[in-house]
Amino acid sequence: MTDLKVKLCGVELKNPVIPASGTFGFGREFNELYDISVLGAVATKGLTLESRLGNGTPRIAESRGVILNAVGLQNPGVERFIKEDLAFLRAKTRVIANVAGSEVGDYEKICARLDGLVDFVELNISCPNVKCGGMALGIKPENVENVTRVAKNALKATPLIVKLSPNVESIAANARAAERGGADCISLVNTFTGMAIDIERRRPVLANNTGGVSGAGIKPIAVRMVYEASHAVAIPVVGMGGITCAEDAIEFMMAGATAVQVGTQNFTDALACPKIIEGLAAWCVSHGVERISDLVGTVKMN
């Protein structure tokens, strides 16, 4: 029997597999298909102070090996989440509240509200689909450091994960900026900004024109970025981007991720996460790995 447990910022997860923010709602629909208490944790849809209807449609476009989305942070707002979903999720597994805002003060307020109520707060400073400044906060290292510091000061009891944008000059510089600001952990990657064009209409497919690219096709870029970021900081890293199977998850762990998030694959196969958990256990047994945490950061460069 392999030990699948991992420790993230002192918090134990029963395994390293976490559905990624925005691809799992608040877990209720998936819990009708399988008991979501098998998951290491759940990352919620991005929460804002007030509820949001999100962008106009179409919001999702398919392309070979990837999808583009411009959902625009549709969510019920933090108060409804606390009232209606938090107890359900906490009874199942660890809860990562993914949060977003238009300005630094929003992040401060939402972190203060969630402090002590959830297992982790994940700061989405990298959402490319909202015309609200959220993206700008995640690009320049000095802004990353500043918003991280403000969020960290508002969190007395809950560890802070800062989710980095891949649409930046240097992922290592931004990882270090988050660490300087006091992040307990970083997660990456969020989506890459892209565009798909309907050639008959000569217009972008998405109503928002551009959207975030995710799914299997981004995996090698994400693995490279997780490797670079994890070697730039001493805090733990949660890796994601195009994971579809247990072997993909192992790549991220070898690159330096302590835990992994699975996003777009939940749309292709609603049972993706439990299958990946089973696959990890089987891979570890067949490769003589007793503790999955022993794999973290073990890749050696040629």
Ligand SMILES: Cc1cc2nc3c(=O)[nH]c(=O)nc-3n(C[C@H](O)[C@H](O)[C@H](O)COP(=O)(O)O)c2cc1C
């Ligand atoms: C439809 C959709 C909605 C998303 N919403 C959020 C969000 O609210 N907050 C966030 O931090 N990331 C969000 N993401 C990004 C994912 O959490 C993840 O970082 C990204 O999709 C890469 O992983 P994947 O290739 O496994 O999907 C969203 C992704 C998709 C596809």
